[in-house]
Amino acid sequence: MATTNKIALVTGGSRGLGKNMALKIAQKGIDVIITYNTQIDDALEVVAAIEKAGQKAAALQLNAGDTKSFDNFFGQLKSVLQDQFNATHFDFLVNNAGIGTHKTFAETTEEDFDLLSNIHFKGVFFLTQKALALLNDGGRIINISTGLARFSTPGYSAYASMKGAIETLTKYLAKELGARGIAVNAVAPGAIETDFGGGVVRDNEQVNNFIAGVTALGRVGLPDDIGGVVAFLCTEEARWINAQRIEVSGGMNL
Numbered sequence: 001m002a003t004t005n006k007i008a009l010v011t012g013g014s015r016g017l018g019k020n021m022a023l024k025i026a027q028k029g030i031d032v033i034i035t036y037n038t039q040i041d042d043a044l045e046v047v048a049a050i051e052k053a054g055q056k057a058a059a060l061q062l063n064a065g066d067t068k069s070f071d072n073f074f075g076q077l078k079s080v081l082q083d084q085f086n087a088t089h090f091d092f093l094v095n096n097a098g099i100g101t102h103k104t105f106a107e108t109t110e111e112d113f114d115l116l117s118n119i120h121f122k123g124v125f126f127l128t129q130k131a132l133a134l135l136n137d138g139g140r141i142i143n144i145s146t147g148l149a150r151f152s153t154p155g156y157s158a159y160a161s162m163k164g165a166i167e168t169l170t171k172y173l174a175k176e177l178g179a180r181g182i183a184v185n186a187v188a189p190g191a192i193e194t195d196f197g198g199g200v201v202r203d204n205e206q207v208n209n210f211i212a213g214v215t216a217l218g219r220v221g222l223p224d225d226i227g228g229v230v231a232f233l234c235t236e237e238a239r240w241i242n243a244q245r246i247e248v249s250g251g252m253n254l
Helices: 016-027 040-052 067-085 110-131 157-180 196-203 205-213 224-232
Strands: 007-010 031-036 057-061 090-095 135-144 183-189 245-248
Touching: 007 016, 007 067, 016 031, 016 040, 016 090, 016 224, 031 040, 031 067, 040 057, 057 067, 067 110, 090 110, 110 135, 110 157, 135 157, 157 183, 183 224, 196 205, 224 245
Parallel strands: 007 031, 007 090, 031 057, 090 135, 135 183, 183 245
Antiparallel strands: none
């Protein structure tokens, strides 16, 4: 039976994997609030699609790497919860917002490092911390990691390191929030065809063929391969999954 009146917050839900997650979560009978950084039109399209599917939805602007803006964001979130969802709390936090960069270790600048750290680690750390007051007991936190935290592909040293930190944080959150019945897991996609990182996996045939060749199921991943896994983790059936790293890569680099 579909859960009613549960609410998920998906960061970076206006496009790519986040959009797919938001739509799949809505299909489980869960209301969804997404955040976007600059693409308001894309975000409103996702909201419209969720509403068309019969669930409530809203979009809020958030720069996931700007921790100074988080207090203002949560002020807006409280208002939206009250006004549009008749709620004071939400149930599921999906830390998805991110950017992709491709630079060798030797070429990575301190500015590159700080940008990735702010969005993928520091931002997730403190956004989640501030979300705790609004997250229902018995809720879930799903952090998005990457296959690159398990296997190494040149050009992603900083990005993958931040995701490695997220995987460690996931276990600590699970331990510390267990008393509140909050389960915390990490989902680690393999290479996916989206506009992430300039669309390199989607648009570069050589890259696409290479990835398909090192993947047991013989193709590159699609957003549809990921969103349903995140949605499942928001269901009652997934209640006993906790502190896990779930790689969704079709069997890359086995």
